[in-house]
Structure formats: structure tokens, C-alpha cells
Amino acid sequence: MGITRNIVAAGALTALAVGATTALGTTASAAPNVTPQGVCGSAYKTVNSAPIGSLGTVYLTYDSSNGKNCVATIRTNPGKATYVSTFIYVPDTGTSAGDDGNYTSYAGPAYVYGKGHCVSWGGTIANVYVSVDNSNCAALKEHRVTGIR
Structure with missing residues (x-):
């Protein structure tokens, strides 16, 4: 026994x-391990970021070899598809790019040529958004807005 x-x-x-x-x-x-470099490319270094409440973060990245910026909005907790967006705009040139839709983990990449220019960028997850204007330039002080739509 x-x-x-x-x-x-x-x-x-x-x-x-x-x-x-x-x-x-x-x-x-x-639960995929999504990074800004995984979305934008390994040559892109994170130069700025902004939290979107507790839902995630929008990242601004830059590749010095080609002068391009890239943005990606990454959810903190991937899961059921929900509205996620990302955008970037260069006021001096009027160039913009973005991505939006119902995604499980991130929106992006969105690329613009930004060398020597201020950029405005941001993102949305569900009904929470963040917008950063006049960022990453010495001439102007950036302005951040976070809100609920």
C-alpha cells in the first residue's frame, strides 16, 4: 500500500x-512584450514619452541616421481590441502621419522627417488621450494636454 x-x-x-x-x-x-523599438525599428531611440492615464504610453522615437521620428502608442495591458491611435505632426513642414483602429496592443508606427524641427505628437487609448505640442526643440517649451473624450 x-x-x-x-x-x-x-x-x-x-x-x-x-x-x-x-x-x-x-x-x-x-502578453507580448511590445517596445517602441519593436514597433518603430531597432535604430529608433526613445527621446520622449507621455503616459495615457494608466492605459498605456505614447512614445516619440528618433533615428539620427535618417532624421526621422516615429511614434507608437502601446497599451499597458494588451487584450481585447479597443480603440488605439497615434499621431505625429511637423508644424514647419505641414507633414503628418498617424495610425488608428481597434487594436489589442499598440498603434503605429507613424513616421515623419523631423530633423531640426519641432514636432507635435500624441495618442489615444479608449477614451483617454494625450497631446504634446512643440516637442523636442530648443526654441519652444512643449505643451502637454491629457483628457477624456
């Missing part, structure tokens, strides 16, 4: 370990 109990206990522990490994494996793969 002692041998039978040990075999049953060993079998239960094995089943528990396999179940825990499967559950943890599923959880880890269900």
Missing part, C-alpha cells in the same frame, strides 16, 4: 507540474 500511495503522489505531482508549466507558458505568450 505504501508503494501505491507513492506512485499516486508522484503521478499527482507530475500532473500538477505539467499543468502549471502549461498555464504559465500560455500566460507568458498571451
